[in-house]
Amino acid sequence: MTRPLYREDPYLTECGATIVAADQRGYVLDASVFYPQGGGQPGDAGTLVSEDGAETSVISAAYGEDRTQIVHIPADGAAVLAPGSRVIARLDWRLRHLRMRIHTALHLLSVVLPFPVTGGAIGDGEGRLDFDIQDSGLDKVELTEKLNALVARDASVLERWITDDELDSNPALVKTMSVQPPRGSGRIRLIEIDGIDLQPCGGTHVRSTGEIGRVAITDIQKKGRQNRRVRIALVD
Numbered sequence: 001m002t003r004p005l006y007r008e009d010p011y012l013t014e015c016g017a018t019i020v021a022a023d024q025r026g027y028v029l030d031a032s033v034f035y036p037q038g039g040g041q042p043g044d045a046g047t048l049v050s051e052d053g054a055e056t057s058v059i060s061a062a063y064g065e066d067r068t069q070i071v072h073i074p075a076d077g078a079a080v081l082a083p084g085s086r087v088i089a090r091l092d093w094r095l096r097h098l099r100m101r102i103h104t105a106l107h108l109l110s111v112v113l114p115f116p117v118t119g120g121a122i123g124d125g126e127g128r129l130d131f132d133i134q135d136s137g138l139d140k141v142e143l144t145e146k147l148n149a150l151v152a153r154d155a156s157v158l159e160r161w162i163t164d165d166e167l168d169s170n171p172a173l174v175k176t177m178s179v180q181p182p183r184g185s186g187r188i189r190l191i192e193i194d195g196i197d198l199q200p201c202g203g204t205h206v207r208s209t210g211e212i213g214r215v216a217i218t219d220i221q222k223k224g225r226q227n228r229r230v231r232i233a234l235v236d
């Protein structure tokens with residue numbers, strides 16, 4: 001299995017690791033700072049640096065077959081790395097931090113618009129959520145102000161773990177209908193934004209809402225009678 005260091009510390013930008021396997025898609029490491037694609041958040045990009053200093057570009061990361069392994073997908077034509085060799089796994093931190101800011105901002109969006117979420121995506125400095133919502137009387141300016149008021153509170157972003165049974169007895173915790181929290185390991189990770197939001201999430205977040213910086217609602221699109229796609233972007 002790959003030890004998911006991105007979950008223990010999302011601010012870790014690199015780690016030493018051993019290549020434990022290689023397949024058609026890429027390289028499995030024994031530990032990694034790379035977030036594997038999931039929950040609307042893309043897999044991280046970066047490089048694997050060999051002991052001789054050679055750099056292998058990684059275009060994305062994904063789960064292996066059983067979600068305990070993280071596969072690092074190399075760019076086309078990258079040199080072949082041998083299982084057993086040591087590397088430094090280094091993130092494209094600029095991209096990851098943009099995604100952490102947007103991801104955390106989307107949690108705030110789900111508070112400003114307290115409706116069921118049917119989908120979402122996290123991009124590099126922009127993102128969206130789709131809401132199951134009938135009324136279209138949504139005002140971009142008003143929602144943007146509410147969002148930035150939550151950012152300005154600089155609330156702490158904390159992690160908590162609960163059991164599957166505890167989640168079953170609190171079904172209202174799950175806002176995202178399209179992404180059910182992973183079950184089977186017996187425990188579920190909750191992300192709490194102090195005094196603002198609490199929901200299951202396996203993604204990467206900033207430490208406090210102030211770090212998001214100013215955001216704006218850039219578009220509200222009708223995607224069907226009962227669906228609105230709301231896009232946000234970082235302002236700076």
Ligand SMILES: [Zn+2]
Pocket residue numbers: 103104107191201202203204205
């Ligand atoms: Zn999250």
